[in-house]
Amino acid sequence: MVTTDFPMMRGLDAWRPSADFPLTRFFDSVFEDVRPLWAIGAAMQTPPVNLWEEGDNVMLECELPGVKAGEVDIEVSGDQLRLSVSRAEPKTDERKGRWLRRERAVGQFTRTIKLPYELDAEKVEAKLHNGVLTLTMPKAPHHRPHRVKLLK
Amino acid sequence: MNTTAIEVKKTQPSMDDKSDRMPYFEAAADIYEDPDGISVWLDTPGATPEGVSVTYENGALSVEASVIPTVSRPQYLLQEYELGHYRRTFRIGIPVDVENIAADLNDGELHVRLPKAHAAKARKIAVKS
Numbered sequence: 001m002v003t004t005d006f007p008m009m010r011g012l013d014a015w016r017p018s019a020d021f022p023l024t025r026f027f028d029s030v031f032e033d034v035r036p037l038w039a040i041g042a043a044m045q046t047p048p049v050n051l052w053e054e055g056d057n058v059m060l061e062c063e064l065p066g067v068k069a070g071e072v073d074i075e076v077s078g079d080q081l082r083l084s085v086s087r088a089e090p091k092t093d094e095r096k097g098r099w100l101r102r103e104r105a106v107g108q109f110t111r112t113i114k115l116p117y118e119l120d121a122e123k124v125e126a127k128l129h130n131g132v133l134t135l136t137m138p139k140a141p142h143h144r145p146h147r148v149k150l151l152k
Numbered sequence: 153m154n155t156t157a158i159e160v161k162k163t164q165p166s167m168d169d170k171s172d173r174m175p176y177f178e179a180a181a182d183i184y185e186d187p188d189g190i191s192v193w194l195d196t197p198g199a200t201p202e203g204v205s206v207t208y209e210n211g212a213l214s215v216e217a218s219v220i221p222t223v224s225r226p227q228y229l230l231q232e233y234e235l236g237h238y239r240r241t242f243r244i245g246i247p248v249d250v251e252n253i254a255a256d257l258n259d260g261e262l263h264v265r266l267p268k269a270h271a272a273k274a275r276k277i278a279v280k281s
Contacts, residue, residue, distance in 0.1 A: 048232030052223075059226070063197035063233065066261035090182055090193050090263075097186030104180045104195050116229060131197035131260015134222065 046111045047085070056144045058115055058137045065104075065131035072128060074135070076121040081137070084110040117143045174219065179238040179262075187274060189267040190246075196238045197260035206255045206264055208248065214241045217262060246272040 247269035
């Protein structure tokens with residue numbers, strides 16, 4: 001049997017400036033299941049992404065723990081990125097035991113993200129490493145600055 | 153006057169270490185109990201095997217996983233999550249076969265298996281007639 005976590009171990013401090021306020025602590029201990037958005041378990045439909053620019057590339061990172069390369073499908077057209085992921089259930093013998101906690105989302109989700117630039121779709125690279133998906137997406141040529149050479 | 157010298161720690165976090173100021177998050181967990189033991193799965197995306205520590209002490213399972221960011225604080229166009237390390241502790245209410253606790257990390261998913269100690273396993277008791 002697994003009992004509750006240590007209340008001290010709640011890990012959301014960084015997002016809640018009021019974490020040290022005694023009442024907040026109280027409410028946290030009452031509502032045991034306060035969690036970051038991406039960890040609400042089955043309610044989570046789309047894992048969050050981070051997006052930034054790096055020179056001529058648009059970069060995207062997405063946390064996909066436990067997801068294998070074959071379970072991710074990425075489509076790019078113009079300035080649209082479509083991300084489909086399916087995540088399998090943890091392997092257990094359902095007949096023999098019971099779940100004590102289920103916080104992690106499983107199943108399928110699809111998400112379309114509109115990017116600030118059109119992409120050079122052929123050159124988009126995807127990498128899945130340690131449960132983090134990283135996309136390197138070069139901007140379409142007409143979005144890149146044109147470098148002018150000086151005549152000698 | 154009676155003064156006690158207090159040792160001052162002089163180490164400074166290196167400015168290169170991007171992971172230094174990252175917060176700790178509670179990793180989402182699935183826990184399954186079967187007749188032979190307990191399985192715990194934790195989502196720790198970005199964690200590497202070198203950065204993971206699993207300890208079992210006084211009936212508590214503690215897991216810590218550190219993440220090394222790939223880029224140093226970029227100017228985000230869109231930021232939906234914050235990078236952070238993971239930390240979580242569970243109290244396990246049954247005797248565990250401590251020697252045989254095993255953990256493995258696969259694609260950012262940490263799995264810990266805690267086999268039950270012999271005394272904690274259910275036994276069928278034959279009723280003599």
